[in-house]
Amino acid sequence: MLQKQKTTKKIVSQQLPLILGKRAFGNIPKTPLKPLEGEFEKPEIITSTIPGPIGKRLIEDLGRIQEIRTIHFLVDFDRSFGNYVVDSDGNVLLDVFCHISSLPLGYNHPSMIKALRTRDAVQLAAHRPALGSLPNVSWGPKLHETLMKVAPEGLTRVFTCANGSEANENAYKTACMWYVNQRRGNKPFTDEEIQSCMLNKPPGTPSLSILSFEKAFHGRTLGALSTTRSKPIHKLDVPAFDWPVAPFPQLKYPLDQFVKENAEEEARCLSRTEEIIKSNKIPVAGMIIEPIQAEGGDRHASPDFFRKLRKIARDNGVAFIVDEVQTGVAATGNFWAFQKWGLDDQPDIVTFSKKSQIAGFFHREEYKMTAPYRNYNTWMGDPLRLLQFEVILNEINKDDQAMLRNVNITGNYLQDSLKELAKKYPHLMKDVRGDGTFIAFDSPTVETRNSIVNAIKLNGVELGACGDQSIRFRPSLVFAPKHASQFLDIFESTISKLK
Amino acid sequence: MLQKQKTTKKIVSQQLPLILGKRAFGNIPKTPLKPLEGEFEKPEIITSTIPGPIGKRLIEDLGRIQEIRTIHFLVDFDRSFGNYVVDSDGNVLLDVFCHISSLPLGYNHPSMIKALRTRDAVQLAAHRPALGSLPNVSWGPKLHETLMKVAPEGLTRVFTCANGSEANENAYKTACMWYVNQRRGNKPFTDEEIQSCMLNKPPGTPSLSILSFEKAFHGRTLGALSTTRSKPIHKLDVPAFDWPVAPFPQLKYPLDQFVKENAEEEARCLSRTEEIIKSNKIPVAGMIIEPIQAEGGDRHASPDFFRKLRKIARDNGVAFIVDEVQTGVAATGNFWAFQKWGLDDQPDIVTFSKKSQIAGFFHREEYKMTAPYRNYNTWMGDPLRLLQFEVILNEINKDDQAMLRNVNITGNYLQDSLKELAKKYPHLMKDVRGDGTFIAFDSPTVETRNSIVNAIKLNGVELGACGDQSIRFRPSLVFAPKHASQFLDIFESTISKLK
Numbered sequence: 002m003l004q005k006q007k008t009t010k011k012i013v014s015q016q017l018p019l020i021l022g023k024r025a026f027g028n029i030p031k032t033p034l035k036p037l038e039g040e041f042e043k044p045e046i047i048t049s050t051i052p053g054p055i056g057k058r059l060i061e062d063l064g065r066i067q068e069i070r071t072i073h074f075l076v077d078f079d080r081s082f083g084n085y086v087v088d089s090d091g092n093v094l095l096d097v098f099c100h101i102s103s104l105p106l107g108y109n110h111p112s113m114i115k116a117l118r119t120r121d122a123v124q125l126a127a128h129r130p131a132l133g134s135l136p137n138v139s140w141g142p143k144l145h146e147t148l149m150k151v152a153p154e155g156l157t158r159v160f161t162c163a164n165g166s167e168a169n170e171n172a173y174k175t176a177c178m179w180y181v182n183q184r185r186g187n188k189p190f191t192d193e194e195i196q197s198c199m200l201n202k203p204p205g206t207p208s209l210s211i212l213s214f215e216k217a218f219h220g221r222t223l224g225a226l227s228t229t230r231s232k233p234i235h236k237l238d239v240p241a242f243d244w245p246v247a248p249f250p251q252l253k254y255p256l257d258q259f260v261k262e263n264a265e266e267e268a269r270c271l272s273r274t275e276e277i278i279k280s281n282k283i284p285v286a287g288m289i290i291e292p293i294q295a296e297g298g299d300r301h302a303s304p305d306f307f308r309k310l311r312k313i314a315r316d317n318g319v320a321f322i323v324d325e326v327q328t329g330v331a332a333t334g335n336f337w338a339f340q341k342w343g344l345d346d347q348p349d350i351v352t353f354s355k356k357s358q359i360a361g362f363f364h365r366e367e368y369k370m371t372a373p374y375r376n377y378n379t380w381m382g383d384p385l386r387l388l389q390f391e392v393i394l395n396e397i398n399k400d401d402q403a404m405l406r407n408v409n410i411t412g413n414y415l416q417d418s419l420k421e422l423a424k425k426y427p428h429l430m431k432d433v434r435g436d437g438t439f440i441a442f443d444s445p446t447v448e449t450r451n452s453i454v455n456a457i458k459l460n461g462v463e464l465g466a467c468g469d470q471s472i473r474f475r476p477s478l479v480f481a482p483k484h485a486s487q488f489l490d491i492f493e494s495t496i497s498k499l500k
Numbered sequence: 501m502l503q504k505q506k507t508t509k510k511i512v513s514q515q516l517p518l519i520l521g522k523r524a525f526g527n528i529p530k531t532p533l534k535p536l537e538g539e540f541e542k543p544e545i546i547t548s549t550i551p552g553p554i555g556k557r558l559i560e561d562l563g564r565i566q567e568i569r570t571i572h573f574l575v576d577f578d579r580s581f582g583n584y585v586v587d588s589d590g591n592v593l594l595d596v597f598c599h600i601s602s603l604p605l606g607y608n609h610p611s612m613i614k615a616l617r618t619r620d621a622v623q624l625a626a627h628r629p630a631l632g633s634l635p636n637v638s639w640g641p642k643l644h645e646t647l648m649k650v651a652p653e654g655l656t657r658v659f660t661c662a663n664g665s666e667a668n669e670n671a672y673k674t675a676c677m678w679y680v681n682q683r684r685g686n687k688p689f690t691d692e693e694i695q696s697c698m699l700n701k702p703p704g705t706p707s708l709s710i711l712s713f714e715k716a717f718h719g720r721t722l723g724a725l726s727t728t729r730s731k732p733i734h735k736l737d738v739p740a741f742d743w744p745v746a747p748f749p750q751l752k753y754p755l756d757q758f759v760k761e762n763a764e765e766e767a768r769c770l771s772r773t774e775e776i777i778k779s780n781k782i783p784v785a786g787m788i789i790e791p792i793q794a795e796g797g798d799r800h801a802s803p804d805f806f807r808k809l810r811k812i813a814r815d816n817g818v819a820f821i822v823d824e825v826q827t828g829v830a831a832t833g834n835f836w837a838f839q840k841w842g843l844d845d846q847p848d849i850v851t852f853s854k855k856s857q858i859a860g861f862f863h864r865e866e867y868k869m870t871a872p873y874r875n876y877n878t879w880m881g882d883p884l885r886l887l888q889f890e891v892i893l894n895e896i897n898k899d900d901q902a903m904l905r906n907v908n909i910t911g912n913y914l915q916d917s918l919k920e921l922a923k924k925y926p927h928l929m930k931d932v933r934g935d936g937t938f939i940a941f942d943s944p945t946v947e948t949r950n951s952i953v954n955a956i957k958l959n960g961v962e963l964g965a966c967g968d969q970s971i972r973f974r975p976s977l978v979f980a981p982k983h984a985s986q987f988l989d990i991f992e993s994t995i996s997k998l999k
Contacts, residue, residue, distance in 0.1 A: 063640030066648055066657050068632070070872035075637045078623040089637045100630040101878045108627065117625045123616045124577040126625055126884065128607065129857065131599040133567070138574045138588045141562030149565055158565050163662040164879060170721040174738050181737040190736055198735040199714075199745075201726055206740035215698075221877045222669040223741070224722025227700055234873050236697040237689055238680040239673050241705035242722070242739060246698075355878065358628065373569035374733050378720045379600045379854065380663060385625065 029482045030414050033400060034407035037107070037479060040083035043487060044461025045093040051458050053090030073463065081108035084477060084484050086463060094458070095488060098465035102295070102327050102475035103355040105393050110479070116392045125385040132161065132381040140384055147391045148359070151336055155347045156363035161382030165326035165354035166220030169289065171376055172350045172362045173211050173224055176287030176320035178375060179349075179368045181207055183318070187371070210242065210281060212274070212288040212319070214249035216297030216468070219289055219324055228289055231297045231468075245281050247274040249294060250302045254432040267306040271313065278317045287320035287350075292338035295327040298468015299441030301434055304342040311346055320368070322350040330356035331397055331478055334409045334437030341436065356393070359386040397478065404478050412437040415474065415485040422493060429453070429496050430472075440474040441467065449499070457495045462488060528981045529913050532899060533906035536606070536978060539582035542986060543960025544592040550957050552589030572962065580607035583976060583983050585962060593957070594987060597964035601794070601826050601974035602854040604892050609978070615891045624884040631660065631880040639883055646890045647858070650835055654846045655862035660881030664825035664853035665719030668788065670875055671849045671861045672710050672723055675786030675819035677874060678867045680706055682817070686870070709741065709780060711773070711787040711818070713748035715796030715967070718788055718823055727788055730796040730967075744780050746773040748793060749801045753931040766805040770812065777816045786819035786849075791837035794826040797967015798940030800933055803841040810845055819867070822847040829855035830896055830977055833908045833936030840935065855892070858885040896977065903977050911936040914973065914984040921992060928952070928995050929971075939973040940966065948998070956994045961987060 047053075052060060052074045060069050080087035084107050086096040099107070106113055116122055121139075130137050148159050160175070162168055191204075198205025213219060213228035220229060227242040229235055248270045253259035278285045290310065294300040314321035328338035330353070335341055337351065349368060354360035359382055370376060397404045412435065419433040419442055429449060433442040444450035450470045457464055467473045476484070546552075551559060551573040559568050579586035583606050585595040598606070605612055615621055620638075629636050647658050659674070661667055690703075697704025712718060712727035719728060726741040728734055747769045752758035777784045789809065793799040813820035827837035829852070834840055836850065848867060853859035858881055869875055896903045911934065918932040918941055928948060932941040943949035949969045956963055966972045975983070 059637065059640050063635070063643070066643060067640075067659070068869050068872060068875075071632045071876060072635065073633050075639070076627075076629055076634050077637050078627050078629075079619070081627075086634075100628065100634055103628055103630065103878055109623065110626075113626045114622060117622045118617075120578070122625070123613060124608065126616045126621070127609070127612045127888075128575075128577050128580075129599065129602055130575055130577075131602065133570045134572050135575050135585075135599055136562070136571065138558065138576050140574070141558050141566075144562070144565060160566070163666070164877070166877065167662070167666065167721060173722065174720075177739060178737045190732070194736060195732045198732050198740075199729055201735075201740035201742055201745075205732065205736055206738060209739050221673075221875070222666060222721045222723055223672065223726075227722075230698055232873075233689070233694045233697050233704065234871060236700075237693060237704055237874070238677045239705060240676060240708050240741060241697075241700035242741070243700055246700070370567050372733060373567060374731075375736070376567075376720070377570060378663070378665065379602055389625075 027418070029486045030410050032407045032410050032481045033403040034479065034481055035400070035403070036481065037083040037110070041085040041093050044085070044095050044491070046459060046461050047092055048090045051088065051092060053088070053092065056089040059089060073458070078108065083107045083109075084480055092461075094461050094463045095484060095491070096463045097474050097476040097480065097488060098463050099475050099477050101355070101465065102332065105330055105356040105478050106396055107477035107479045110396070112396055113389065113392050116388060122385065122388055125388060129380055129383065131379050132384070133377045137384050140387075143384070143387055143391065147387060147394055148361075148363075151394065152363045153337060153340075153347055153351050155365060156351060157366050158369060159361055159363050160376060161359055161361035161387070162378070163380065163382065164360045165352065166222045166225040168326065168352040168354055168360045168362050169219045169228070169324060170222055170224045172289070172322050172352050173287060174376055175350060175362075175364060175368050176211065176322060177207070177209050178371070179320060180209060180284075180286035180318075182371055208283050209286040210244040210283040212245050212247055212277060212281075212285045214247050214290055214294070216249055216294050216300055217289070217291060218294070218296030243283060245277045245283075245285065247277050249300060250306060252301060254434060263303070267302060271306065271309050274310065275313045275317070278313065278319055285317070285319050287322050288314055289322040289324055291324045292328045292341070293333070293436070293439060295473070296467055298443075298471040299434065299473050300468070307339070307342040308344060311344055311348065315346055320349045322352065323348040324352050326352055326354045328439065329353045330393065331405050331408055332356065332437055332475070333439045334405070334412060336397075336405070338436065338439070358389040358393070359383065407481055408437040408478055411480055411482050411485050412440060414482050415489070416440050418485070418489050422489070422496075426496055429499060435474070438474055438476050438480055441471045444470045444472065446470060452499055453496060456499065457492060460491050460495050462491055526917070528985045529909050531906045531909050531980045532902040533978065533980055534899070534902070535980065536582040536609075540584040540592050543584065543594050543990070545958060545960050546591055547589045550587065550591060552587070552591065555588040558588060572957070577607065582606045582608075583979055591960075593960050593962045594983060594990070595962045596973050596975040596979065596987060597962050598974050598976050600854070600964065601831065604829055604855040604977050605895055606976040606978045609895070611895055612888065612891050615887060621884065621887055624887060628879055628882065630878050631883070632876045636883050639886075642883070642886055642890065646886060646893055647860075647862075650893065651862045652836060652839075652846055652850050654864060655850060656865050657868060658860055658862050659875060660858055660860035660886070661877070662879065662881065663859045664851065665721045665724040667825065667851040667853055667859045667861050668718045668727070668821075668823060669721055669723045671788070671821050671851050672786060673875055674849060674861075674863060674867050675710065675821060676706070676708050677870070678819060679708060679783075679785035679817075681870055707782050708785040709743040709782040711744050711746055711776060711780075711784045713746050713789055713793070715748055715793050715799055716788070716790060717793070717795030742782060744776045744782075744784065746776050748799060749805060751800060753933060762802070766801060770805065770808050773809065774812045774816070777812065777818055784816070784818050786821050787813055788821040788823055790823045791827045791840070792832070792935065792938060794972070795966055797942075797970040798933065798972050799967070806838070806841045807843060810843055810847065814845055819848045821849040821851065823851050825851060825853045827938065828852045829892065830904050830907055831855065831936055831974070832938045833904070833911060835896075835904070837935065837938070857888040857892070858882065906980055907936040907977055910979055910981050910984050911939060913981050914988070915939050917984070917988050921988070921995075925995055928998060934973070937973055937975050937979055940970045943969045943971065945969060951998055952995060955998065956991060959990050959994050961990055
């Protein structure tokens, strides 16, 4: 096996133009979140490339059996801690991407490690119950204590599964079953339906559609992929359902300077959406939307837009599905990002995954299955991942939700500072936007964006790209103002050297 | 929380007509597999219903938030061991269903528990890496040491993911990408393809199909479900791709009495399959088939059928996908069930999940992605589940594959004994069939089948149903002749009381 390289404290100085303590970005705000004891103080880059020589060798070896062109570097979980990820070569990076937004408590959080060492956790890991038929004794009580404590108002039931794609796929099935059952008048299936469905023909497998929005991302399996509209490379050569796509507002920034234009843009998108629902040749059973289009480039719309969209869904008898797979679990400053909209009429279905570890969706009572086994699969989620969600939820709720307040304080500080930087470096960054620490900005071109992401990695920061020219921040919930300050110092030092 | 009820040794005698030691089924064969120390000696049923009162209360409570009509009982993992599952009320049942074939080493196998208590396992559980971009350092070496050691010949690469549905969905995408790329002459995507795919239109999202077989089961997400043909309740009201279905042989038993009829039936199915491929209005890019149709009722076909089918796929340029989700990992007496076919020309893609814990598919070199991010998702599997697969593989390989030999010895004994019983109780059971311990028989009606499954549960056996009137055996790989003997005693005692 591998021989691990010891991290050396010696820093290759030309690789790390870190100016800690310079405090270019005003006073660092206080956070109510207790600091993690024993966290690294700062990034340390000890190889001249990332991946370094050990990583390169291992990645080459992996390339004989798997795709490797998408790999950033290899993670040494044993040595990573808090907001700092350690790679195969002993480099320490500040991680503001966190495995595409799916690491809520950072690395090796003491509460998580403690919980996973228990007898309960080991047994849940050892056995994957067929949850739909043979759940573990604590499954129900744990669901009540965890997921149902954060269920959106009125969404009284929860379906669990493996990941975001599967959550959305099952949400679509649920929406279609609800839609057809209404039209069938809650009557039994007809013989014609029963026979035709086995041939994939209507009326049994009906011609129905799920509407999604330009630049949306809802997953990669064939149903989910039919609603994903972020990038051609995801979709090319794969059969898709002939489902409609509606425009999503392309807001202009800063928002306060484009109030009228943005309102008109949102009105245009709403009007076009309703037009599609009313005229689409394949009836629209449901629509799905992200509170912030993440993969598509962190595209936002106003709460007013979403309230009106929800009304359009309601008025037209279309299931309103909110995809919180990337936005959920506190990163935007609310537990669910859609809570910011101030809806009177809650969504019908809300899907989740990533930071929650356990995936699935909440739904209203009227979306309940009319017969057993309609939505079902072998594992139907994973109680080990529910146990992890319990740890995450406990951490979020500690000390009067100090972690959630930390997200807002850190997010505001980071966003304000990035806006200052955007004024100073307008040729490199624009349109800083976000909620909580769920922040992004645009570069003028994809090349500039990629230069920034690559250059800052060699200065000790793992940062994410999204959309065509956006950079996204997806730090953990333990990302505090001091980490933001450290990031900002490294970031300015990095971009100031770019043309 | 729950107060656990202590298992009492007192058995409600009228509930358990167990005649251990009677040895109605000849000499119990010897197995090379070492017995599990500390396993229960026999089932113990202490409540008059299953679920008992504790289970009923908990299930009712779960029913407020999830579907419960599909629940058999609640599992107490802490007290279950080996082949015996303990429920919420302290009942001990011999488990020959094993969470729909997904528990290869039974409950609390010492090697599995030991492995999951290690620092490595706890850290892999704590962090779900984005494996496509930021894999853990040991990911590549572990893949080489585990999955690649059992990769079918010529299938040099592996794609990992969450479960069987996702494995098949990604296999379909891979087949379609391969199919289109060939026709495109390995040239870059055209502008028309790039633009049309974002609207879910051809040529970018092409009109292509995946052929599957009557009674097939390949999963529940929309792509997978379009190939699933086992039961209407899985498909009703859910949109499906207009993909073709071919007949699967309906063999007559006993096989040696229907050689000619069965050969004709297989020839008919093959000929019809080729006809569909040649004439289907939507081109067939791939076909998928289970070595034994499991959910559809344990339907078998001969090795000759599969060899000819593979040739049809090859001759017509159709990707040949074998779904080993339920049949894989040693239960049929070969590591992969399809190995029994004696193919000269291996499948193009083989999918796996369930017993392997880690899911995914093996594929040939020529099915490699032509560009990064074509098949990708956030988690792309789970290194914790790969660690479990390593434990399972080590156990299978111990003592010159004693576990695999055990499966064959136990399976033959169980199947022969069931055939004897079928002669004695022809009004209750027929068509005993199987490979290894992957065995099934049919009841004359769905009602009889359900009576047997329900009655035997109260006598201490958890048994599975499949198809319309089949009973399936899906025990763990530690199910030994003595367990089979115990099962047979309870089984005969149960059915002898049925009409």
